[in-house]
Amino acid sequence: MLLKLRALPFFAGLLALLAIVIMLRLGFWQLARAEQKQLRTQQLEQRLALQPLSLQDINRQSGDVADFPVQIIGTLDTNHILLWDNRVVNGQVGYEVLVPMTTDYGTVLVNLGWLKAPVRRDQLPELTLPKHRLTLDGKVVVPGHNPISREMTESGWPKRIQQPERHYIESLLQTELLPYLVQVDDTQQFGYLNNWRPVVMPAEKHVAYAVQWFGLALACLIITLVAIAKQRKKYGKSVSP
Template sequence: MLLTRTYLKSAVAASGVLAAIITMVGLGLWQLQRMQQKELRLNSIAELSGQQGVALSALNLKSDLLQDVPVQFVGQPDLNRLVFLDNRIEGGVVGYEVLVPVVFEHGQVLVNYGWVAATQSRQQLPVVSIDPGEQMYHGVVSVPQRNPLVSETAQSTDPFPLLIQQLDLPKLEVLLETELVPVVIQLSAQKDSAFVRNWQPVVMPPEKHFAYAVQWFVLAMAAAIVALLVFFSKGRQYDSSEYKS
């Protein structure tokens, strides 16, 4: 009876270990899948970057592949409604990203001109120089995601320039009192620009996903080896006990 209970406990433990190993292997395979997705995405970006940008009005806004697509369009910035995105860090320096609603042939779109350093006083926003005339814009599409951990402090009664804490487009439409295209255009880098534009198309490179996959596979292998050693040792003890009995 005692041996039966012991075998039952061992079976439960073995099931738990097996489930953990399967989970770790699954996580490793998922990381490999993410690595392949990132590689395809980087190849797509590299291919698109060598081509002329598509017209902003021709974008399929319902597509899942909008991020980092190069675009171009003619528009005129509304400099009466400058927006500063707070707490942006570039090279260890705190600053802001400057966003401007730009009027084009099919409405208005928010354009990210890039990063500028903060002034010595939090009460004073930097003075920026932007061409007010109609011009050709070149950049890439960014699809901002709202961070639920960040609280927006800007109110519709606040004066412009407006200071915001995150890129929440529905909230910005209220603050700007206008309808926006549901993407942000990050302008291409220019040597003579006063704005820093170090846009990173992919947050995590494929190599990191591969490293994480290897870690999960190593953990699964280690768990399997330890489990085999433990259960083999237990099995020999049970056989010895049955022989003595």
């Protein structure tokens, strides 16, 4: 029985050590994310200061092309409109309207902006888009991929999608797309809202979270050491002659 009592502080300390290690790892992860966000913000500022490039210029770039300002000229494929599902703005669920645009330098997916979803899920918004040749200014966006997201099987167009995954959209369109999309600047010309947020959480926020995790780790360490000291003192007295 005494052996079991003495083992309790050991196991409690082991669990506390594990928790401290996890909290420290989360803190350092937040610091790494802060550094990534800082670099992204610097890149964003540098590239947005440039004059708009053409799609031909973008296609000639080596490496990451995200955030470059671009001007595209072409025709929207209004027969194949994609609705990026579950996009929330100010607490309202809606869609971002993605449309293939045929240009002299390839077919590129353009984001025309966000609109509120109808009340009923079985209803789709009514969309009226221009069919003539357009000149649009925007920003190059390279979407990420969420392996957890699963697409729904829907017939007809417009078609809802869960994420702008290029290969999946190419299979729907039976058309090869450029490996990025263009976020249109002036979405109001189509009656939509510009919901482009290149940096959702600033670096300072990640640093603040890191400080919180390190603070929790320190507090856990102090509490554990105090608890172990009290337990040893208590059990030490219980076996004293």
